[in-house]
Amino acid sequence: MDLLLFVLLLVAPAHSWLSLEDWGSGNVEGSVGEFGQCVCNVFLPDTSFPADRMEYMQITSNQLSVNVKLQINKISSLKVQLDVLLSSLSNLTARVEILESGPDKYIKLDFELLRIELREFEVLVTQLKASLNSSSPAFESLYTEIRNMSLIVDQLENYDRSNLEVIRIEFAKLQRKLEKCQDDQDDFSNAEIGTCKHGGILRIGKPIINQLNADLSASYKYGGWGKDSKPLPGSENMYWYSGYSDTLVSRITQYSDYYNLIMRQAFRTHELYVYNRYDWRGTGNNYVVRENTLYYQYRSPFAMGKFNMTSATPTYKVIPKASAQFSYHYSANQNLDFAADESGLWITYVTEESNGTLVLGKINEQSFEIKEVWQTSVFKQSVTNAFMICGVLYVTRSVDTETEEIFYTYDTNKNKESYVSIPFEKFQDFYVYLDYNPTDQRIYMFNNGYYVYYNIKFKVV
Numbered sequence: 001m002d003l004l005l006f007v008l009l010l011v012a013p014a015h016s017w018l019s020l021e022d023w024g025s026g027n028v029e030g031s032v033g034e035f036g037q038c039v040c041n042v043f044l045p046d047t048s049f050p051a052d053r054m055e056y057m058q059i060t061s062n063q064l065s066v067n068v069k070l071q072i073n074k075i076s077s078l079k080v081q082l083d084v085l086l087s088s089l090s091n092l093t094a095r096v097e098i099l100e101s102g103p104d105k106y107i108k109l110d111f112e113l114l115r116i117e118l119r120e121f122e123v124l125v126t127q128l129k130a131s132l133n134s135s136s137p138a139f140e141s142l143y144t145e146i147r148n149m150s151l152i153v154d155q156l157e158n159y160d161r162s163n164l165e166v167i168r169i170e171f172a173k174l175q176r177k178l179e180k181c182q183d184d185q186d187d188f189s190n191a192e193i194g195t196c197k198h199g200g201i202l203r204i205g206k207p208i209i210n211q212l213n214a215d216l217s218a219s220y221k222y223g224g225w226g227k228d229s230k231p232l233p234g235s236e237n238m239y240w241y242s243g244y245s246d247t248l249v250s251r252i253t254q255y256s257d258y259y260n261l262i263m264r265q266a267f268r269t270h271e272l273y274v275y276n277r278y279d280w281r282g283t284g285n286n287y288v289v290r291e292n293t294l295y296y297q298y299r300s301p302f303a304m305g306k307f308n309m310t311s312a313t314p315t316y317k318v319i320p321k322a323s324a325q326f327s328y329h330y331s332a333n334q335n336l337d338f339a340a341d342e343s344g345l346w347i348t349y350v351t352e353e354s355n356g357t358l359v360l361g362k363i364n365e366q367s368f369e370i371k372e373v374w375q376t377s378v379f380k381q382s383v384t385n386a387f388m389i390c391g392v393l394y395v396t397r398s399v400d401t402e403t404e405e406i407f408y409t410y411d412t413n414k415n416k417e418s419y420v421s422i423p424f425e426k427f428q429d430f431y432v433y434l435d436y437n438p439t440d441q442r443i444y445m446f447n448n449g450y451y452v453y454y455n456i457k458f459k460v461v
């Protein structure tokens with residue numbers, strides 16, 4: 001897919017459809033959205049359009065058509081994934097340099113690949129259009145762009161090196177503009193990272209959809225993704241992903257940085273199950289990664305599990321009173337939910353005595369034991385998920401297929417519970433994983449197989 005991006009960017013300087021031209025440095029303000037997020041008027045087919053997703057769209061009819069529409073809306077509302085663009089840009093720049101210096105046969109090869117990608121993409125858009133019965137202008141223009149790009153690839157092939165130099169300079173300009181836009185987006189959180197000098201969540205930004213999971217499988221609806229909540233030195237940029245077609249947790253994959261996550265180039269995959277050798281599998285997808293260790297619900301025995309990805313060793317500890325009967329609303333087997341925040345590692349679950357209401361525990365990471373518990377008054381079965389920020393438990397429920405709501409908080413600093421209403425938008429209805437990460441103050445969601453995250457606006461105190 002980055003070949004495709006390559007073409008788009010090559011075309012950018014010559015054609016105004018990529019309205020980056022308009023982003024004079026004074027103009028960036030104008031493209032900042034409702035919550036201060038960067039709204040970039042770039043129409044760019046990217047990795048959110050892989051062919052497998054096409055397949056998925058065609059398989060089922062009605063429900064899928066709704067999902068697809070939702071997805072297309074996201075895409076055609078032109079909320080471009082700056083992160084993806086940025087990481088691709090540096091790769092693309094490097095590739096143009098290679099083109100510049102490389103022997104002709106490599107250039108030819110690259111253009112041939114570009115053509116193939118474009119053709120595939122053309123087919124894809126045609127199919128998408130047909131399956132949606134959509135006459136959206138965004139589609140029409142996308143279609144035209146692809147046709148145009150094919151022409152331009154042909155022309156480019158005959159260009160000489162000086163033209164490539166021009167393109168390289170345009171890349172550099174683009175990159176600076178995107179970085180500026182990126183900075184604006186990153187300014188979204190209004191609290192200093194690592195501190196708790198805020199009054200909790202004021203609101204949650206729009207879902208930022210990265211892409212389909214690394215297994216490229218729309219049936220992998222059960223999973224999670226994110227960053228280490230307390231990274232070891234040198235692993236600050238690391239991302240992890242785990243996914244499967246049912247609630248079993250049998251594998252976790254690590255990526256050195258965001259670029260490699262998007263490119264699906266893992267540096268390590270840990271199998272938690274090898275037939276006839278060992279079975280360290282978990283279940284429920286409510287894990288967190290911390291100090292390069294996966295904390296998860298161990299399947300057998302039912303316990304808190306801990307898989308140290310540095311030493312590749314598992315341990316577990318049974319919580320004597322925890323019940324395996326109560327799960328969250330969307331999925332089975334979500335009995336133990338781990339969370340990490342500025343103050344450490346947490347777990348929520350239900351006990352026999354709590355009559356189905358959530359219990360929150362603080363974990364001592366050294367001894368891997370629950371050292372303190374708080375009893376909440378929310379019934380787990382109405383809950384869709386929960387996460388922690390600065391010692392405050394945030395509990396969510398589903399409002400409708402497009403909306404989720406934080407409806408309850410428990411502040412362990414004040415031993416105070418509150419019923420609240422902080423709605424936020426979902427990309428797709430179903431999700432199994434929702435966790436805050438204190439290192440970037442984002443909320444990560446695994447949303448029906450897609451990587452999604454949210455920025456947060458905090459209350460000022």
Ligand SMILES: *[C@@H]1O[C@H](CO)[C@@H](O)[C@H](O)[C@H]1NC(C)=O
Pocket residue numbers: 002091092094095263
């Ligand atoms: C860019 O990414 C591609 C595909 O992921 C990779 O094969 C290639 O080596 C990268 N190019 C550079 C110059 O980093």
Ligand SMILES: *[C@@H]1O[C@H](CO)[C@@H](O)[C@H](O)[C@H]1NC(C)=O
Pocket residue numbers: 133
């Ligand atoms: C597409 O939409 C048009 C107008 O709404 C309708 O007349 C046509 O039958 C639809 N076609 C398909 C294949 O659903």
Ligand SMILES: *[C@@H]1O[C@H](CO)[C@@H](O)[C@H](O)[C@H]1NC(C)=O
Pocket residue numbers: 015016017141144145148
């Ligand atoms: C596509 O190319 C045609 C012919 O070269 C041109 O008229 C048109 O403006 C281009 N479309 C876009 C959206 O760039």
Ligand SMILES: *[C@@H]1O[C@H](CO)[C@@H](O)[C@H](O)[C@H]1NC(C)=O
Pocket residue numbers: 290291293308309310311
């Ligand atoms: C993981 O294992 C490494 C190597 O044995 C050890 O140094 C580290 O403390 C362990 N991490 C956790 C969180 O237990």
Ligand SMILES: *[C@@H]1O[C@H](CO)[C@@H](O)[C@H](O)[C@H]1NC(C)=O
Pocket residue numbers: 353354355357375
């Ligand atoms: C659960 O129900 C029992 C019996 O009705 C009651 O004594 C107990 O206080 C309840 N526990 C909680 C946490 O509500």
